[in-house]
Amino acid sequence: MRLRTALLATTLMAAAPVAANATIITGPYVDLGAGYNLVQTQHGRYANDPVARQSSSSTLRHHDGFTGFGSFGWGFGNGLRAEVEGVYNYSEINHRSGVPNTTSGSDQSYGGLVNALYDIDLKQFGVDIPVTPFVGVGVGYLWQHYNPTTTTYINNGGTTRLGGTTGSFAYQGIVGAAFDVPNVPGLQITAQYRMIGQAFTDGSFSHTSYGPTGRRTGNVNFDDRFNHQFILGLRYAFNTAPPPPPPAPVVVPPAPTPARTYLVFFDWDRSDLTARAREIVAEAAQASTHVQTTRIEVNGYTDNSAAHPGPRGEKYNLGLSIRRANSVKAELIRDGVPANAIDIHGYGEQHPLVPTGPNTREPQNRRVEIILH
Structure with a gap:
């Protein structure tokens, strides 16, 4: 439900009617944005589970989260852009599957990506409005950190605490639209959806368990992680000074009758x-x-x-x-x-x-x- 509502909001923002010419960026620009971060349920394999008394598999369910990024880029004047981006993601964790338990904690990721994007000039299709849709892809490296995330089992009082930090390859897909701010050349409001994926290696994280069999430690292996993000932002392009006005028409001496x-x-x-x-x-x-x-x-x-x-x-x-x-x-x-x-x-x-x-x-x-x- 949260994913469907956020997608609808982004779609409505991209479809809002406006009236003026859209901006295709030429030269340097900066971009800042923040928004909602929704993490897909993660599947993990735990070694030395205190309840199963052996390795086990379960899932972590995420709740609310947020994201923020800043980037510096260059527009080539033909719709293509390239940029370097720094990003921070945060998400709460509120459930682990399996026997009845209570789970609380959070995680965060941070790092950088290099993005290639393309602005779609709607004037090519006869549409003359100040909206520029765009799509893009990016690759980079993110560090994933699990703040202490504790699971307490109701049946026997056993406890598992997940933690650790690891870096991994990251990738993303981007779709959105930029809206020109009237009377402020170069300034745009952006609305976009991003999907960021991370691929973890085995043994990336650790856990400590306390249960009937005593204290145990082991590794936790997670499948790929996917963040769905819905972001509002501001972008400013520097080379957008209006062109000089055309020369004034040649002044014709007054005639006894109006000019034809x-x-x-x-x-x-x-x-x-x-x-x-x-x-x-x-x-x-x-x-x-x-x-x-x-x-x-x-x-x-x-x-x-x-x-x-x-x-x-x-x-x-x-x-x-x-x-x-x-x-x-x-x-x-x-x-x-x-x-x-x-x-x-x-x-x-x-x-x-x-x-x-x-x-x-x-x-x-x-x-x-x-x-x-």
Whole structure:
């Protein structure tokens, strides 16, 4: 039940609706997180059990726990990230199977892992929201320590105390989503699920037993350990300063009549309107009411750089130019222009305002033209 509830909470957080562009990390970043740690029931083999008077097998059941981690990483700008992580896990132990008994104790693990992750850019699928799903895997080394965990047998009063520390190979799988914090470039809230596994060697831990046959000591061998973790965190990427604004359009000397053509400029790979762009659209909408206008033509363009090179980039830029034209159309409608008076077109990289060489980010070519006919 606890596992199902935590999975549902993580799913709901990842599906929450939002509205803006998502961040793909380029350069260094730091990541901190903490959350709930649920350890699967462990199977162990005990030597010199005081009740069975021989080696025995039983399971340890875990209760509540928590986890925390900190990491430093690097984003390569194409969705791939690599990071080094330090982690701490804690879990309570409240039951051991077998004859009637009472069990109490806890354990903890700590160490480091190296992770490889991939951020999924939803803009590739036509989804323009400030959420970045991600998946990842990691390998490393963790030390597992059992704080004194005592089992008292009700039938004969025998007692077993488990303890010890050992290090082992560890691995993990990661799935989650990052949510951009509005008006704070580089800062993201993360929600994620992690599964950490550890493989122990035989004789990794020890126990001391007191029972009818006296005091005994022996080793405890555990099968692989699995931690299921549900984590909230904060991530900050350092190289996320907003791009410089495009050059101001050339000032045209005042004319006796309102201008018939208006230019709206966009940031690279963006289709949302800046504050200045909204002012220009408002001017065009107002001008359309003061002059005889039968039709408003809205044409979208891009420069010849692209998030995806080659023919795929040309197709992407064509779609981007249409999205820019649609953004301007929606703003014109909000400013009172009838929707049936507006025609939109997307031309992608065609008809540049400023001729450039290939794959050049030219701000004046990232535009929408509003033409009043």
